[in-house]
Structure formats: structure tokens, C-alpha cells
Amino acid sequence: MIRIGIVIGSTRPGRKAEGVARWAFDIALKRKDAEFELVDIADFNLPLLDEPMPAMFGQYSHDHTRAWSAKIASFDGYVFVTPEYNHSTSAALKNAIDFLYHEWNNKAVGFIAYGGAMGARAVEHLRLVMAELQVATVRAQVGLSLFTDFESFTVFKPAEMQQKNVNSMLDQVIAWSGALKPLRNK
Ligand SMILES: Cc1cc2nc3c(=O)[nH]c(=O)nc-3n(C[C@H](O)[C@H](O)[C@H](O)COP(=O)(O)O)c2cc1C
Numbered sequence: 001m002i003r004i005g006i007v008i009g010s011t012r013p014g015r016k017a018e019g020v021a022r023w024a025f026d027i028a029l030k031r032k033d034a035e036f037e038l039v040d041i042a043d044f045n046l047p048l049l050d051e052p053m054p055a056m057f058g059q060y061s062h063d064h065t066r067a068w069s070a071k072i073a074s075f076d077g078y079v080f081v082t083p084e085y086n087h088s089t090s091a092a093l094k095n096a097i098d099f100l101y102h103e104w105n106n107k108a109v110g111f112i113a114y115g116g117a118m119g120a121r122a123v124e125h126l127r128l129v130m131a132e133l134q135v136a137t138v139r140a141q142v143g144l145s146l147f148t149d150f151e152s153f154t155v156f157k158p159a160e161m162q163q164k165n166v167n168s169m170l171d172q173v174i175a176w177s178g179a180l181k182p183l184r185n186k
Helices: 019-029 063-073 089-096 120-132 161-179
Strands: 003-008 034-039 076-084 107-115 135-137 144-147
Touching: 003 019, 003 161, 019 034, 019 076, 019 107, 019 161, 034 063, 076 089, 076 120, 076 161, 089 120, 107 120, 144 161
Parallel strands: 003 034, 003 076, 076 107, 107 135, 107 144
Antiparallel strands: none
């Protein structure tokens, strides 16, 4: 069974990311074509990158890196739930991505983003980062607007169509995660 990690991309106290990720997780759990797990970066207590060797070498000197590596390696694909911070993703998510290399390779990722402009610029930025890590980014993405999917910019009340958008994105992530399997087994 294909395993998909839904990564909570903000560690900020009071973050919207957790509620959005739990909503997506509940939608995903209704599917029978993959297994899903919530992955909270905050649980791994990653400092700003503190490994002496580039991740490409896979020589990790800290337990927090080894724990993060084992978790990310256990998936066939991912969904990144990302806020938009200054037209990019969060520093917390970028830092967590930078800690690893081979664990990401030849997998697929989809995005759920939110912000004033539906997190579109955060996703565009992440697509470039994923290219370097040899992760296939799927076309379908979920863009949540702070104006229309959150009441008073705060309480998460997604428009009805967003559930369909989550499933369209998951269709592609699951298909591509499966299609890339032969490359991962090399
Ligand atoms: C440092 C920072 C920068 C931000 N920059 C943007 C931005 O460029 N575009 C945007 O639409 N929203 C921006 N926002 C608003 C966030 O999208 C919004 O606060 C969101 O709730 C943050 O996600 P989080 O609550 O999961 O951490 C920014 C927020 C912060 C804290």
C-alpha cells in the first residue's frame, strides 16, 4: 500500500497549519487507495540545520536528524501543508526539507497552501526546491484563501469545493508515488 505523509508545515504557536492538515487527513482517511499519516515537524524539534555534512552524504551526527530521516524515508509520497510567509514557504518547512536528501528522492508531492493569495507563491517556490530533491510535484493543488476559507481570517471554514480539490490532488500524488516506485527500488 502506498504511504503518504501529510506534513504540517508551520511550527508557529497558534498556527493555522495544524487545523488545515487535520482537515485534509480526515478527507484522506476516507480513501482506500493509500495509507496516510500526519507528520508534525514540531514533534522533531529540529534546530536550524546543524549537520556538518551536506544531507546528500547521508552521514547524520544528531539523533533529531536520524529520527526525521527515518520518518520521511518511510513514505512513498507527501502532501505539504504550507503557509505563505513573505512570498515563500515557512522557514520551518524549508529547514526540515534541507536536513535530508535521499529520503525525498523519486517520490511525489502535492500541496495544500493558504494565505491572502491562496499560498500560490509559497507553492511555486516549493516546486523549485522539490526539483533539486528529485521529487515530482503534481499539478493539482489546494489553495485556501484567508478571505473565503477562514472566517474573519481566523476560523477555518473551507468552501465546499475544497474537499473535491483535496481528492483531486491526492489522486495525482498517489498515482505518481506508485509510478515512481521502480526508481526507488534501484
Ligand atoms: C512572517 C510572515 C509572513 C507572511 N507573509 C505573507 C505573504 O507573503 N503572503 C500572504 O498571503 N500571507 C502572509 N502571511 C500571513 C500568513 O499566511 C498567515 O498568517 C498564516 O496564518 C500563517 O500560517 P500559520 O498560521 O500556519 O503559521 C505572513 C505571515 C507571517 C507570520
